[in-house]
Structure formats: C-alpha cells, structure tokens
Amino acid sequence: MTTVCTAPLVSFRQVSYAYPRSTEPVLRDITLDIAPGEIIGLLGPSGAGKTTLCLALTGIVPQFYRGRFFGHLTVAAHDTLDHPIHSLSQAVGLVLQDPESQLVTASVEHEVAFALENAGLPVAEIHERVARALAAVYLTDCAHKHPHDLSGGQQQRLALAAALALRPPLIVLDEPTSQLDPASTTEVFRLVRELNATHGTTFVIASHASEEMATYVDRAIVLDAGRIVADGPASKIFAHTALFSRLHLRLPEVTATFLHLQRGGEYPANATLPVTHAAGLAAIQTLPPAHAFTLPPAAPPDRGVPILELRNVTHTYADGTTALRGIDVQIPRGEYCLIIGQNGAGKSTLLKHFLNLLQPTSGEALIDGVPLRDFKVSALAQRIGYVPQNPDRQLFNATVEAEVGFSLQATNLDPAARQARLDEALEAMQLVHLRHAHPFSLSKGDRARVVIAAVLALKPEVLVFDEPTTGQDAAGARAILDLTQELHALGHTIVIVTHHLYLMPDYAHRVLVMGHGQLLLDAPIRDAFHAIDVLASTSVAPTQAVALARASHPDNRALTPAELALSFAPPRSRP
Numbered sequence: 313m314t315t316v317c318t319a320p321l322v323s324f325r326q327v328s329y330a331y332p333r334s335t336e337p338v339l340r341d342i343t344l345d346i347a348p349g350e351i352i353g354l355l356g357p358s359g360a361g362k363t364t365l366c367l368a369l370t371g372i373v374p375q376f377y378r379g380r381f382f383g384h385l386t387v388a389a390h391d392t393l394d395h396p397i398h399s400l401s402q403a404v405g406l407v408l409q410d411p412e413s414q415l416v417t418a419s420v421e422h423e424v425a426f427a428l429e430n431a432g433l434p435v436a437e438i439h440e441r442v443a444r445a446l447a448a449v450y451l452t453d454c455a456h457k458h459p460h461d462l463s464g465g466q467q468q469r470l471a472l473a474a475a476l477a478l479r480p481p482l483i484v485l486d487e488p489t490s491q492l493d494p495a496s497t498t499e500v501f502r503l504v505r506e507l508n509a510t511h512g513t514t515f516v517i518a519s520h521a522s523e524e525m526a527t528y529v530d531r532a533i534v535l536d537a538g539r540i541v542a543d544g545p546a547s548k549i550f551a552h553t554a555l556f557s558r559l560h561l562r563l564p565e566v567t568a569t570f571l572h573l574q575r576g577g578e579y580p581a582n583a584t585l586p587v588t589h590a591a592g593l594a595a596i597q598t599l600p601p602a603h604a605f606t607l608p609p610a611a612p613p614d615r616g617v618p619i620l621e622l623r624n625v626t627h628t629y630a631d632g633t634t635a636l637r638g639i640d641v642q643i644p645r646g647e648y649c650l651i652i653g654q655n656g657a658g659k660s661t662l663l664k665h666f667l668n669l670l671q672p673t674s675g676e677a678l679i680d681g682v683p684l685r686d687f688k689v690s691a692l693a694q695r696i697g698y699v700p701q702n703p704d705r706q707l708f709n710a711t712v713e714a715e716v717g718f719s720l721q722a723t724n725l726d727p728a729a730r731q732a733r734l735d736e737a738l739e740a741m742q743l744v745h746l747r748h749a750h751p752f753s754l755s756k757g758d759r760a761r762v763v764i765a766a767v768l769a770l771k772p773e774v775l776v777f778d779e780p781t782t783g784q785d786a787a788g789a790r791a792i793l794d795l796t797q798e799l800h801a802l803g804h805t806i807v808i809v810t811h812h813l814y815l816m817p818d819y820a821h822r823v824l825v826m827g828h829g830q831l832l833l834d835a836p837i838r839d840a841f842h843a844i845d846v847l848a849s850t851s852v853a854p855t856q857a858v859a860l861a862r863a864s865h866p867d868n869r870a871l872t873p874a875e876l877a878l879s880f881a882p883p884r885s886r887p
C-alpha cells in the first residue's frame with residue numbers, strides 16, 4: 313500500500329450525472345478522494361456506472377457526451393469542467409473496453425508513438441518508451457503489423473501499451489483484460505503494480521476479473537445504480553460475501569471455496585475468508601488433508617460422421633502470418649466443445665474456417681463430410697450460426713424485431729413461417745417485451761441476446777460463439793452460458809472460444825487447447841484443465857480452483873470451488 317498523505321489526485325464532490333435525453337442519473341452523489349499512488353478497483357454489476365465514472369475522470373463525461381453534470385470533480389488539480397479533454401489527457405490515460413475503437417494509425421509501433429509525438433517528446437525518448445511499452449505487453453514481434461491485423465487480445469494489449477508509454481500520473485483502465493488470455497491478464501495487473509512502484513502512477517481499474525482485482529488492487533470501490541455502496545481495502549471488500557451475493561458479483565474462486573467450507577463446517581465460521589491465492593494456500597494448511605476428487609467425464613456423443621472436420625488445415629494470411637499449422641480436428645454432432653489458448657493462438661482463425669469465412673491455404677474443411685468450400689456463406693448460415701467477438705458490430709437495424717428478422721430475409725420461408733421463427737427466437741431470448749426497442753438503447757447483456765436471437769432464428773445445427781462473455785458481469789455471463797446449455801440440450805452442437813475458463817466447468821465437455829497455430833491437446837475438460845504444462849505452453853494459467861486443488865493433493869482433480877470444498881469434506885458427504 314503506497315498511500316501518501318498529500319492532497320488527493322482525484323476529488324469527487326457530490327457528483328451526479330445523467331446522459332442526454334435520460335431522466336435517470338447514472339452517477340449519484342459521488343464523493344470520493346483518491347490519493348496519489350493508490351491502485352483502485354471499481355466493481356459493480358453491469359450498468360452500475362463504472363464506465364461512466366471512468367469517462368468522467370477524463371472529462372469525456374460530460375464534455376463530449378454532454379448531459380447534466382452536478383457537483384465538482386478535480387483531477388491533478390484540474391477541474392474537469394474547465395479544462396478541455398486534450399489538456400486533461402496529459403494527466404489521465406484511458407484504455408477502453410473495445411480496443412479497436414481506439415486504434416488510429418497504420419502500424420503497431422506508430423500507434424504507441426502517436427501520443428508521444430503529439431506531446432513533443434524528443435525522438436530518442438519516443439523510441440525508448442515505445443520499445444519498453446511494446447515489450448511490456450509482448451508485442452515487440454508485431455511492431456510493424458497493421459493494428460487491424462492483430463487478434464482481439466493483441467489489440468487490447470496495444471491500447472494498453474499506448475496509455476502506458478505516455479506515463480501520465482493517473483491511468484484509467486476500463487475492463488483492460490476482458491479479451492486477454494489468462495497469463496496476459498495476470499501480467500497486466502503485475503505491470504500495474506510495477507508502474508505504481510517505479511513511477512508512482514495511480515490507477516483506477518474497472519474489471520470483472522475478480523481473482524486479479526482481489527490480489528492486485530489496494531482499495532476496492534463498489535458501485536450500484538450509480539452510488540458508492542462500499543469502499544475499503546480489497547481484502548475486506550472481496551470477503552464481503554453478502555454484498556457480492558446481493559449484487560450478483562463473482563467472488564474470487566479462493567473466497568468462494570472457503571465460503572463453501574465455512575458453510576460445511578470445515579472452516580471456522582469466525583475465520584477471515586482469504587481473497588488472494590497466497591492467502592488461500594496458507595488457509596489450506598489449517599484444514600484437514602484433502603482427498604483426491606474426480607468424476608467420470610460426460611459420455612462423448614455418437615462418433616458417427618463428424619458434423620465439422622478440419623483435415624490437415626494450414627492457413628497463412630496475406631501478410632505472411634501462418635495462423636494455423638496442420639490442424640486435424642473432428643467435432644461430432646451434439647458436442648459442447650470449448651477452444652482455449654493464448655492470444656494469437658489461431659482460435660478465431662479456426663472458427664472462421666468452420667464458417668467458410670476463411671479457406672485453408674492447404675488441407676480441407678468439411679461439414680457432414682462435404683467440403684465447406686462448396687457452400688455459399690449465406691447457405692451455410694442456416695446450418696452454422698456464428699456469434700462473433702463483438703456482437704455490437706452486428707447491430708444495424710432500428711428495432712430489435714427488425715434486427716432478428718433480418719437474417720430470415722435471406723431464407724425461402726413463407727411470411728407466416730418467418731413470423732413464427734421470429735417470435736420463437738424473441739421468446740427464447742426473453743426479448744418479446746423489447747421487440748420495438750432500439751438495439752443500442754439496451755444493456756450490453758440484452759444486446760448480446762439480440763445477436764444470438766438473430767442467429768437462432770435460422771435454427772442452425774451448430775452454434776459457434778467467439779468470446780461471448782467478454783465485458784459481461786457474472787450474472788450476464790451465466791445467463792448467456794445457461795442459454796448455450798439449453799441449446800445444447802435441444803440437440804445443437806456448441807463450439808465456444810473463451811478466456812474465462814472459470815465459467816466453463818459447468819458447461820463444456822471437451823476442450824481443444826491451441827498454441828502457436830497448433831492443436832496442442834484435445835481432451836475432456838477435467839483432463840484439459842489439469843494439463844498444467846500444456847496450458848502453460850500457451851499462456852493459460854490454471855483457474856484458481858484447479859491450482860488450489862493441485863496444491864491440496866497431487867491427485868485432486870476438482871474443477872470448481874464447490875468440488876474443491878467437497879474434497880475437504882468428511883467421506884460421508886462426498887459423492
């Protein structure tokens with residue numbers, strides 16, 4: 313903790329704010345001081361006002377958005393209403409959730425140099441800062457690439473490098489790791505601590521990455537419906553299980569595990585709940601020894617002709633990047649398959665081969681044994697539905713109904729059948745009451761459901777999801793995954809890419825682990841999540857539950873906090 317008793321760097325005084333044409337304030341009576349050198353974590357359910365608070369720190373709210381702003385906010389002694397955004401940007405660096413919207417130049421290194429050149433720094437210093445920032449986010453090898461040719465996770469790291477290179481006294485990060493692989497997520501939080509220690513940089517970080525937030529931030533502030541409802545040391549806030557439950561926030565897995573143990577009587581009711589991995593390891597030593605825990609994997613579906621297959625597929629992009637190298641994979645009908653691996657491993661490239669959006673440079677992609685290149689993309693859409701990484705980019709109609717009905721226009725269904733499909737999809741996605749709403753007036757979770765409804769209306773056999781839980785809060789992520797489970801139960805084949813491993817044990821059966829364009833492992837989820845060495849080779853750290861399970865007993869194959877708690881339970885209460 314590096315809090316220093318000087319004038320606050322940030323001072324909110326009774327700040328309330330409403331967006332234009334909105335009667336409801338999004339920030340309500342915020343009074344808050346942030347001292348120089350603090351690392352602040354901002355928590356809260358979707359729509360709580362975290363992004364708006366981040367934007368207020370940069371002056372973008374209200375200067376760009378307008379709306380009604382009450383109270384006073386100063387950052388580095390600048391009143392955010394009196395100083396133009398560009399002058400505030402010397403004091404505050406901002407990294408937004410959607411990195412692509414922030415990328416403005418034609419090469420990775422120029423993207424980082426851009427703001428430094430504008431700030432008039434000497435050329436030698438610009439070179440030094442660009443090199444250090446790119447190295448810090450592992451993008452040195454991509455320095456000459458076009459930012460739009462980077463994978464989603466690489467773009468997020470680039471936006472971060474650009475903010476870091478400027479070294480302002482305050483850096484605001486809004487969901488900075490939502491598209492990063494697990495090892496890079498931890499690296500970003502480590503980097504935050506390092507910059508804080510070396511430069512005294514103050515950070516405000518809004519993130520749903522509970523494990524990292526609990527470990528790396530000093531102080532956590534919880535927002536709900538625009539108000540601060542809790543503010544205190546991270547060790548206290550992340551152990552406030554009643555608050556987390558009330559707001560549907562996700563506890564770190566270590567905290568959830570000890571909460572289970574407390575409820576089962578294996579951990580003292582009055583003992584402090586650990587919130588960091590290190591504290592969890594220490595607390596485990598106080599428990600009776602764990603037992604090996606495992607369950608047999610779900611029976612694989614019928615291995616008849618696979619619905620999707622790649623045979624020795626290699627893909628090289630126009631700029632010479634080989635993103636897939638000799639991939640052989642079969643996905644049987646009825647599978648629920650998860651694809652994981654480092655940023656840039658080739659996951660999205662692989663998905664695009666299933667959709668015929670990309671064709672193999674060599675090898676073959678097939679559906680039901682028929683080469684995919686024989687299908688038009690539009691005909692294929694009725695067999696394989698695709699929910700892409702940033703669903704917002706799919707929305708271009710004025711109402712939810714028009715958006716969902718749009719995909720049906722390309723079919724040869726008669727009007728009555730189309731209407732029935734539309735109603736069915738709206739019903740399945742619980743969007744009936746929003747059918748006349750504009751998609752962009754909806755919450756992020758509802759917007760994602762609109763895109764899924766549009767895909768679902770075509771009744772495809774296979775549903776492919778590329779990082780569907782990005783930027784969703786815990787409840788939103790669960791809702792989307794519960795839906796995938798329902799679709800799976802109805803017979804759909806599900807293929808999903810995500811970096812949020814902790815969400816998947818309740819859903820996925822089989823895991824493909826990719827690294828450097830290769831398929832490193834194809835195994836049931838329990839085996840894959842415990843294949844620590846294979847995961848490490850592709851920047852995937854085990855989940856906290858898996859790491860704690862392995863520390864508790866060499867053969868403990870628990871995957872979730874509930875399973876982990878069971879492995880400490882007396883034999884009579886185990887399955």
Ligand SMILES: Nc1ncnc2c1ncn2[C@@H]1O[C@H](COP(=O)(O)OP(=O)(O)OP(=O)(O)O)[C@@H](O)[C@H]1O
Pocket residue numbers: 331332334338356357358359360361362363364365377754755756783785
């Ligand atoms: N440009 C805008 N115009 C009108 N309302 C907006 C605008 N941007 C956000 N809102 C609304 O303000 C509220 C707070 O949104 P905000 O994005 O700050 O929440 P958040 O806590 O960051 O949520 P999330 O975790 O989903 O990112 C929401 O109800 C949202 O719909």
Ligand SMILES: Nc1ncnc2c1ncn2[C@@H]1O[C@H](COP(=O)(O)OP(=O)(O)OP(=O)(O)O)[C@@H](O)[C@H]1O
Pocket residue numbers: 460461462463464465466491493629630631633634635653654655656657658659660661662
């Ligand atoms: N259009 C493109 N042109 C050139 N290279 C590309 C293009 N799209 C992706 N790449 C490169 O191909 C590799 C694989 O990218 P891909 O998007 O498939 O990775 P990913 O595993 O989905 O990553 P992430 O987890 O970051 O989304 C990366 O090195 C990326 O930079």
